[in-house]
Amino acid sequence: xxxxxxxxxxxxxxxxxxxxxxxxxxxxxxxxxxxxxxxxxxxxxxxxxxxxxxxxxxxxxxxxxxxxxxxxxxxxxxxxxxxxxxxxxxxxxxxxxxxxxxxxxxxxxxxxxxxxxxxxxxxxxxxxxxxxxxxxxxxxxxxxxxxxxxxxxxxxxxxxxxxxxxxxxxxxxxxxxxxxxxxxxxxxxxxxxxxxxxxxxxxxxxxxxxxxxxxxxxxxxxxxxxxxxxxxxxxxxxxxxxxxxxxxxxxxxxxxxxxxxxxxxxxxxxxxxxxxxxxxxxxxxxxxxxxxxxxxxxxxxxxxxxxxxxxxxxxxxxxxxxxxxxxxxxxxxxxxxxxxxxxxxxxxxxxxxxxxxxxxxxxxxxxxxxxxxxxxxxxxxxxxxxxxxxxxx
Amino acid sequence: xxxxxxxxxxxxxxxxxxxxxxxxxxxxxxxxxxxxxxxxxxxxxxxxxxxxxxxxxxxxxxxxxxxxxxxxxxxxxxxxxxxxxxxxxxxxxxxxxxxxxxxxxxxxxxxxxxxxxxxxxxxxxxxxxxxxxxxxxxxxxxxxxxxxxxxxxxxxxxxxxxxxxxxxxxxxxxxxxxxxxxxxxxxxxxxxxxxxxxxxxxxxxxxxxxxxxxxxxxxxxxxxxxxxxxxxxxxxxxxxxxxxxxxxxxxxxxxxxxxxxxxxxxxxxxxxxxxxxxxxxxxxxxxxxxxxxxxxxxxxxxxxxxxxxxxxxxxxxxxxxxxxxxxxxxxxxxxxxxxxxxxxxxxxxxxxxxxxxxxx
Numbered sequence: 247x248x249x250x251x252x253x254x255x256x257x258x259x260x261x262x263x264x265x266x267x268x269x270x271x272x273x274x275x276x277x278x279x280x281x282x283x284x285x286x287x288x289x290x291x292x293x294x295x296x297x298x299x300x301x302x303x304x305x306x307x308x309x310x311x312x313x314x315x316x317x318x319x320x321x322x323x324x325x326x327x328x329x330x331x332x333x334x335x336x337x338x339x340x341x342x343x344x345x346x347x348x349x350x351x352x353x354x355x356x357x358x359x360x361x362x363x364x365x366x367x368x369x370x371x372x373x374x375x376x377x378x379x380x381x382x383x384x385x386x387x388x389x390x391x392x393x394x395x396x397x398x399x400x401x402x403x404x405x406x407x408x409x410x411x412x413x414x415x416x417x418x419x420x421x422x423x424x425x426x427x428x429x430x431x432x433x434x435x436x437x438x439x440x441x442x443x444x445x446x447x448x449x450x451x452x453x454x455x456x457x458x459x460x461x462x463x464x465x466x467x468x469x470x471x472x473x474x475x476x477x478x479x480x481x482x483x484x485x486x487x488x489x490x491x492x493x494x495x496x497x498x499x500x501x502x503x504x505x506x507x508x509x510x511x512x513x514x515x516x517x518x519x520x521x522x523x524x525x526x527x528x529x530x531x532x533x534x535x536x537x538x539x540x541x542x543x544x545x546x547x548x549x550x551x552x553x554x555x556x557x558x559x560x561x562x563x564x565x566x567x568x569x570x571x572x573x574x575x576x577x578x579x580x581x582x583x584x585x586x587x588x589x590x591x592x593x594x595x596x597x598x599x600x601x602x603x604x605x606x607x608x609x610x611x612x613x614x615x616x617x618x619x620x621x622x623x624x625x626x627x628x629x630x631x632x633x634x635x636x637x638x639x
Numbered sequence: 640x641x642x643x644x645x646x647x648x649x650x651x652x653x654x655x656x657x658x659x660x661x662x663x664x665x666x667x668x669x670x671x672x673x674x675x676x677x678x679x680x681x682x683x684x685x686x687x688x689x690x691x692x693x694x695x696x697x698x699x700x701x702x703x704x705x706x707x708x709x710x711x712x713x714x715x716x717x718x719x720x721x722x723x724x725x726x727x728x729x730x731x732x733x734x735x736x737x738x739x740x741x742x743x744x745x746x747x748x749x750x751x752x753x754x755x756x757x758x759x760x761x762x763x764x765x766x767x768x769x770x771x772x773x774x775x776x777x778x779x780x781x782x783x784x785x786x787x788x789x790x791x792x793x794x795x796x797x798x799x800x801x802x803x804x805x806x807x808x809x810x811x812x813x814x815x816x817x818x819x820x821x822x823x824x825x826x827x828x829x830x831x832x833x834x835x836x837x838x839x840x841x842x843x844x845x846x847x848x849x850x851x852x853x854x855x856x857x858x859x860x861x862x863x864x865x866x867x868x869x870x871x872x873x874x875x876x877x878x879x880x881x882x883x884x885x886x887x888x889x890x891x892x893x894x895x896x897x898x899x900x901x902x903x904x905x906x907x908x909x910x911x912x913x914x915x916x917x918x919x920x921x922x923x924x925x926x927x928x929x930x931x932x933x934x935x936x937x938x939x940x941x942x943x944x945x946x947x948x949x950x951x952x953x954x955x956x957x958x959x960x961x962x963x964x965x966x967x968x969x970x971x972x973x974x975x976x977x978x979x980x981x982x983x984x985x986x987x988x989x990x991x992x993x994x995x996x997x998x999x
Contacts, residue, residue: 428670607831623814
């Protein structure tokens with residue numbers, strides 16, 4: 247039986263476990279700094295120390311999620327008898343040379359490996375949900391700001407309606423097994439996931455309507471591939487909506503993950519809508535918009551190819567901040583034990599599981615808490631660096 | 640101005656109606672009613688008994704009609720079975736003839752909580768006062784701290800003080816309540832880690848930990864020791880955001896012409912900041928602070944759950960977790976009311992503070 251590790255040895259071993267991440271980070275930074283003058287806004291990020299620190303933190307977690315299988319020392323779900331609430335650095339009973347680097351939780355699972363496994367969940371869901379929220383916000387915010395009038399009034403009222411809802415109350419109402427059973431998440435998903443498709447089709451159509459052949463080909467491609475992904479995402483055997491045969495249904499999203507995803511998109515979309523609408527109201531008075539109107543361009547061309555690219559600065563910054571906010575929301579859901587299964591190693595759920603014995607054994611809760619904080623901090627610093635650099639233009 | 644306020648209030652009422660209807664609809668889904676029936680009567684009920692229970696307790700009518708009953712614009716349901724009349728407005732064991740025909744929130748009747756077995760109005764009043772104290776102390780800590788940080792970092796943009804304070808505010812906005820709460824408890828309220836064991840060893844604290852890990856005792860008697868951690872936890876998350884807004888507005892004001900004039904005519908720097916810049920720089924943060932209230936509500940729910948402080952947020956979690964329909968509706972009415980009223984105050988206050996803005 248080996249002795250418990252000292253703190254120095256623990257950090258040494260954790261450092262060694264993360265070696266794939268360090269290598270990837272060094273390569274990424276070396277390449278990016280070498281070519282930074284040719285990389286546009288992304289390259290300029292490497293002129294700002296704050297932006298670089300933020301980017302490093304974010305990429306650390308992205309690479310951790312990517313290399314999770316190599317980094318984990320134990321299986322995140324296996325319970326080893328005798329390791330209940332083990333302190334950091336305890337050797338695993340019954341195996342030689344294996345340690346619980348950051349201790350064990352109240353079900354005798356390895357805290358370190360669970361934290362690493364949790365990063366995969368967060369890094370997958372948060373950016374994707376934010377991207378969907380942006381698609382919804384952009385598709386609705388552009389016409390609301392551009393046309394104004396009744397459309398704007400109606401959409402703004404709906405957005406304010408959702409924003410007036412306390413987030414936690416909404417989560418408690420939506421993310422329950424009863425609601426998941428009733429099929430409501432699938433209905434909401436049907437509506438929300440349609441927006442990226444509409445967005446892409448309108449985007450291509452408004453640009454290429456002068457080249458009908460190319461346009462028809464591209465739109466057919468989007469409809470077939472996008473429609474397939476759309477159906478595969480939503481269709482789930484033994485639920486109300488299952489149009490695809492099992493052979494074609496290549497994405498399987500369990501209904502509890504779907505409801506988490508849908509509700510996070512639902513909460514974020516109105517804020518994005520308001521931001522886009524505000525930006526459009528500002529930009530549509532510019533001369534280049536007037537010029538393209540005089541040229542006789544269609545309204546969607548002006549919105550998507552004149553206004554949207556010129557709003558990209560604030561939007562990129564907000565996208566980074568919003569991924570951080572989405573991460574916090576996912577953590578909140580886990581903290582209240584909503585949606586994701588209690589077994590799941592995501593950070594919110596592990597904090598929730600750890601808080602019951604917080605005063606006696608803080609490590610199972612503190613480790614994921616610090617992980618979550620560092621990711622969100624990285625995203626906020628990155629957004630700050632991007633804002634500073636994009637203002638310099 | 641008056642037209643503006645009236646229009647805003649009408650929008651508010653419409654919003655509140657829509658939101659409460661959504662809550663009503665979601666809590667009254669068949670699956671939720673079945674859960675309620677099973678928790679109220681017996682967990683091993685057959686499907687037939689569940690249907691009967693739902694009918695007998697007036698949940699079988701259309702949703703819109705029941706929503707009207709809850710609002711008090713539709714007469715409450717009555718039902719005569721074997722000569723005994725029961726109904727929404729008839730308390731058990733009283734004479735049906737004396738009962739009012741309508742009993743909804745318009746008549747001041749908020750219903751009865753199925754979890755706490757008490758009238759909803761008394762629960763909400765109790766819990767809100769507990770949360771009111773929490774909110775008060777959070778505001779008392781958060782707003783001055785944030786304003787001081789924002790003004791200090793905004794008065795000399797790009798200085799070392801500015802950099803340091805900016806990083807602090809970014810870090811604080813990246814720390815949600817459930818993270819800071821957990822870290823603060825581990826640091827100050829744990830007998831095994833943090834500073835408490837070290838302090839106890841030196842005999843500087845009498846108990847095992849510096850701060851208690853729960854705020855339950857603050858329900859009766861608020862002291863510094865049982866309230867510091869919850870208040871700090873909520874305040875930390877909001878501080879950074881308000882400080883950044885204050886900083887942005889302060890840097891903008893500091894580049895204004897009249898500040899340069901004041902500097903050139905020889906006014907000292909502290910005087911410029913305090914007498915000339917501050918007043919204009921505080922207009923934008925005012926809106927932000929008012930709009931923080933809905934955010935605080937989120938924080939309150941998390942912190943009250945974490946520190947086991949039985950206030951409004953704790954009640955909301957209990958009501959939602961047990962599908963206590965009438966309590967949950969009352970909670971959402973309160974929450975929506977807070978959000979909409981703070982929005983209204985922030986809009987009106989903005990007009991008063993900034994005479995350049997006119998509402999049309």
